[in-house]
Amino acid sequence: MSEINKKSLEHLADLARLEINPKKEEKFIKDLQSILGHFQELQSLNTENVLPMTGGTQMKNVFREDDQKRDKTVETRNVVDAFPEREKGYLRIPPVFK
Helix, strand or coil, rough: CCCCCHHHHHHHHHCCCCCCHHHHHHHHHHHHHHHHHHHHHCCCCCCCCCCCCCCCCCCCCCCCCCCCCCCHHHHHHHHHHHHCCCCCCEEEECCCCC
């Protein structure tokens, strides 16, 4: 992995469109080197027999299902009936682009 120096820090700041205070450049360089060091440590681990995780955990939802069920067809019907214009079975709206 490449090392972070002043030139690469300036390049990263330019890509991220950040202005870095010259007084804090050394701190940023040390912090980024530390972060890259953690990634180098992770790359050295043997993960050959580790299955990838797809959802974070294998836990199931422990919350109960909702008991109340609302009749949404009545609400939908009210909205559709209140719509001012229709055309060929569709709700007509003003044009978005002119």
